[in-house]
Amino acid sequence: MQRDTHLFLDRLGSIEKATWYRQRFDACPHFMFFLGDSHISNIQHTKYPYGQRIAYAGFSKNRADWYHSLEELEYTTSKIIEASKKNLHISHKMVRDFLPWQKKFYATCRKLDKINLSKLTNKQLLKAYNDLAGIYTNKLNSSPLIDGFALSTDKIIALKIREVLENKGLTDHFIEYFAILTAPTFLSFLQQEEIALLKLASKAKTNPRQEAALLERHQKDWFWIRNNYVKDHIVELADFKMRLEENKSLNIAKKIREIKFFAIKHKKDKRALITKLELSKELKTLLEITDDFNAWQDERKKGTFWATHYFSLLLAEFSKRTQYSLDQLKYAFPPEIGDVLDGKISAHELDERTKYCMILWTLDHYDVTTDLALIEKLDRIGTGEATQTHELKGFTASRGKAVGTVKIIESVEETHKVNPGDILVAVMTRPDYVPAMQKASAFVTDEGGVTCHAAIIAREMNKPCVIGTKIATKVLKDGMEIEVDATKGVVRILK
Numbered sequence: 001m002q003r004d005t006h007l008f009l010d011r012l013g014s015i016e017k018a019t020w021y022r023q024r025f026d027a028c029p030h031f032m033f034f035l036g037d038s039h040i041s042n043i044q045h046t047k048y049p050y051g052q053r054i055a056y057a058g059f060s061k062n063r064a065d066w067y068h069s070l071e072e073l074e075y076t077t078s079k080i081i082e083a084s085k086k087n088l089h090i091s092h093k094m095v096r097d098f099l100p101w102q103k104k105f106y107a108t109c110r111k112l113d114k115i116n117l118s119k120l121t122n123k124q125l126l127k128a129y130n131d132l133a134g135i136y137t138n139k140l141n142s143s144p145l146i147d148g149f150a151l152s153t154d155k156i157i158a159l160k161i162r163e164v165l166e167n168k169g170l171t172d173h174f175i176e177y178f179a180i181l182t183a184p185t186f187l188s189f190l191q192q193e194e195i196a197l198l199k200l201a202s203k204a205k206t207n208p209r210q211e212a213a214l215l216e217r218h219q220k221d222w223f224w225i226r227n228n229y230v231k232d233h234i235v236e237l238a239d240f241k242m243r244l245e246e247n248k249s250l251n252i253a254k255k256i257r258e259i260k261f262f263a264i265k266h267k268k269d270k271r272a273l274i275t276k277l278e279l280s281k282e283l284k285t286l287l288e289i290t291d292d293f294n295a296w297q298d299e300r301k302k303g304t305f306w307a308t309h310y311f312s313l314l315l316a317e318f319s320k321r322t323q324y325s326l327d328q329l330k331y332a333f334p335p336e337i338g339d340v341l342d343g344k345i346s347a348h349e350l351d352e353r354t355k356y357c358m359i360l361w362t363l364d365h366y367d368v369t370t371d372l373a374l375i376e377k378l379d380r381i382g383t384g385e386a387t388q389t390h391e392l393k394g395f396t397a398s399r400g401k402a403v404g405t406v407k408i409i410e411s412v413e414e415t416h417k418v419n420p421g422d423i424l425v426a427v428m429t430r431p432d433y434v435p436a437m438q439k440a441s442a443f444v445t446d447e448g449g450v451t452c453h454a455a456i457i458a459r460e461m462n463k464p465c466v467i468g469t470k471i472a473t474k475v476l477k478d479g480m481e482i483e484v485d486a487t488k489g490v491v492r493i494l495k
Helices: 007-017 029-040 070-084 090-113 122-139 142-150 154-167 171-182 189-206 208-222 237-248 252-277 281-321 334-341 347-355 372-383 412-417 431-439 453-461
Strands: 020-026 054-060 063-069 357-362 365-369 391-393 395-398 401-408 423-426 442-445 465-467 481-485 490-493
Touching: 007 054, 007 357, 007 365, 007 372, 020 070, 020 372, 029 054, 029 122, 029 142, 029 281, 029 334, 029 357, 029 365, 054 347, 054 372, 063 070, 063 372, 070 090, 070 142, 070 281, 090 122, 090 142, 090 281, 122 281, 122 334, 142 281, 154 171, 154 281, 171 252, 171 281, 171 395, 189 208, 189 237, 189 252, 189 281, 208 237, 252 281, 252 453, 281 334, 281 453, 347 357, 357 372, 395 453, 412 431, 423 431, 431 453, 442 453, 442 481, 453 465
Parallel strands: 401 423, 423 442, 442 465
Antiparallel strands: 020 063, 054 063, 054 357, 357 365, 391 490, 395 465, 401 481, 481 490
């Protein structure tokens, strides 16, 4: 992927005409660049050239706003639906086709565990980096398919379900049935880790001598679970040890059954409802793709957490050999890494990017700007203007009702603000928000579809959740008292 320094100006007109979907999370450009490459360019060179053909992202002090064109998301969806008419189980095939890259990525990461990076020559280090970068980008080719479909099919699926219910006189059950038919039927990697640690506790209770070895193995397998697109937060043995001791006092078999319960129940309820409503092949295929992409999305998140760790190791070694700090290198881009070793990248430019920069991706090209006037204009185009209102509407992700105090979370660094019973409000949630989500009584997001993180976690925790309000983080303020009526998909400001 090559830089085109005229790209922003050349595409500004088309950017202004488009409607954009925003995602916000903790991220730095280096780790996010791979996603931009796969979404916009790399996927177009595969057997599934259905990616989004333009996207841009803003970065400031390790916080990112990622802008998808709604038209491009719909383009991806239309291509997947078109392919599904030839193969009703197209999502099964997609997952299988990308599996070799998935396996190759994890195997390559494990090989790096055995390499002393400090012993490599500069040429060898650069090759190790480029090898992992190429494999990771290919693994991420699933990402534009997942996001394109997940972020633009809610209305399509909802409309088709509503039509079925109207024909059967069951319209009053729409919210209930929509939630059942789109619920995830798999265990997330966080749930898998929790079950693994519970099983470890059971073994340790019966055979204490094995505990130390089992715990070391668990730490090696799951050290990455608190990572994000910025920080390589290695979970230490002591942290797992503390949770292990807490687990020993539980009814372990019962706890494992509780964790597995919802995925099993969702699958059973979904199958029964599909039969009861006599859904068409087309709608069943859309629901199957949604289900497959739910699980695929969770696997993608796992992969990005691994990538943060292993690219952090590589960047740390580049930092030792050059004038650049690790934080500066997180604002360099993968195509620039060769120049990093040669000292050709301006440290001042990297510092300016840290303050605020935007990246634009198109087919095989990218550009970056630190022009604050242009950044402000692009940000305004992407987010739109907020309307003052006392009632917000969105999609029901998990039914229920809650009243509480608003806590707006824009970064994992702010999750400490959430107290028990608060309403967590965010542009979107991430896995590293889970500790705060456990304390909150309900969730409200600007963006998100039925496969988004907030929807999945809300169902796992059985908490009210309204997604896709578009303007919650603009209209709501910390300290407001609100009512989340997730059964109706409504958020009301009380005071």
